[in-house]
Amino acid sequence: MTAPPTSPDPRGAHAAPAPDELGFYRVLASMPALATYRAKFAAVIGAGLLAYAVALVLVVVLGAGRIGLATLVGVALLLALAVALVLARAVDRLLAPLVLAERAVDDVAFGRPLARVDVPGSDTAAQVLRGVQGLAARVARDGREARERDAVDAATGLLNRRAGRERAQRLIDEETRRGRRVRAIVADVDGFRAFNARHGTGQGDAMLKVIAARLLRVAGSEGLAARWSGDAFLLVHAGAADAMPDADEMLARPIVVKGSAEPLQLVLGSAETDERVTLDRLVAEAEEALAATRGRRPG
Numbered sequence: 001m002t003a004p005p006t007s008p009d010p011r012g013a014h015a016a017p018a019p020d021e022l023g024f025y026r027v028l029a030s031m032p033a034l035a036t037y038r039a040k041f042a043a044v045i046g047a048g049l050l051a052y053a054v055a056l057v058l059v060v061v062l063g064a065g066r067i068g069l070a071t072l073v074g075v076a077l078l079l080a081l082a083v084a085l086v087l088a089r090a091v092d093r094l095l096a097p098l099v100l101a102e103r104a105v106d107d108v109a110f111g112r113p114l115a116r117v118d119v120p121g122s123d124t125a126a127q128v129l130r131g132v133q134g135l136a137a138r139v140a141r142d143g144r145e146a147r148e149r150d151a152v153d154a155a156t157g158l159l160n161r162r163a164g165r166e167r168a169q170r171l172i173d174e175e176t177r178r179g180r181r182v183r184a185i186v187a188d189v190d191g192f193r194a195f196n197a198r199h200g201t202g203q204g205d206a207m208l209k210v211i212a213a214r215l216l217r218v219a220g221s222e223g224l225a226a227r228w229s230g231d232a233f234l235l236v237h238a239g240a241a242d243a244m245p246d247a248d249e250m251l252a253r254p255i256v257v258k259g260s261a262e263p264l265q266l267v268l269g270s271a272e273t274d275e276r277v278t279l280d281r282l283v284a285e286a287e288e289a290l291a292a293t294r295g296r297r298p299g
Contacts, residue, residue, distance in 0.1 A: 024093035029121035037123040048087040097125035101132040114117040155226040156212035164226025175238040183272040186286040
């Protein structure tokens with residue numbers, strides 16, 4: 001079963017992380033002396049300040065007697081600006097694990113696929129990223145499972161009416177766009193209420209499960225089956241009736257459950273289309289065919 005559509009992300013989808021997004025962090029993590037996140041920050045800041053000091057000393061030494069004080073101050077300010085820009089970039093790259101952790105939270109919030117990133121080391125940033133990614137994956141999995149549970153009819157294991165309506169409409173739209181025909185079959189259990197009254201809800205539930213299994217076999221991988229109401233079912237699949245010559249015959253076979261010799265039978269009505277129509281219209285046509293079939297039945 002396909003997952004229901006998610007709400008669009010107003011902030012835009014994140015692209016997969018670039019291969020070198022953690023490159024600078026990986027280089028620092030490979031140095032045993034920089035095992036902690038604090039050590040990495042100290043090394044970056046220290047390296048920047050040292051580079052500035054060395055450059056300033058060189059300027060002073062080489063420019064002594066050649067450049068004026070105002071020029072020397074200007075050069076010192078330009079060096080400070082350049083070092084500040086480099087430090088800002090380095091710190092930004094050092095924060096990459098925390099940025100990726102934030103991105104994982106956003107991915108879960110907006111229903112985007114999670115991008116797993118392997119981060120080296122065991123410092124605070126690496127642990128935060130691994131922990132957030134693990135939690136985000138668990139939340140996303142629980143969310144998918146909850147949506148699947150919400151889409152399934154507990155008694156039969158088929159799609160419930162709400163989920164069946166959404167996915168059947170999607171199937172109609174996609175398959176007719178590809179130039180294929182779509183067929184909807186409405187199946188009603190003949191005499192189910194009387195059967196339930198005579199044999200009890202336990203036998204009735206067993207009967208529903210047998211019917212559901214049969215519908216799923218007929219639907220196959222290109223169709224879907226849903227419980228439409230109490231004893232009515234909907235089957236939608238791609239392909240015209242003559243493309244599945246055994247479908248109606250299989251669905252119409254008498255149904256017997258263990259412990260009861262009384263068979264039941266599905267009464268069928270079908271409609272098909274090669275145009276993009278609403279599911280309600282297709283189901284209405286199938287229900288008209290079902291009513292006509294009932295009208296032709298004896299008794």
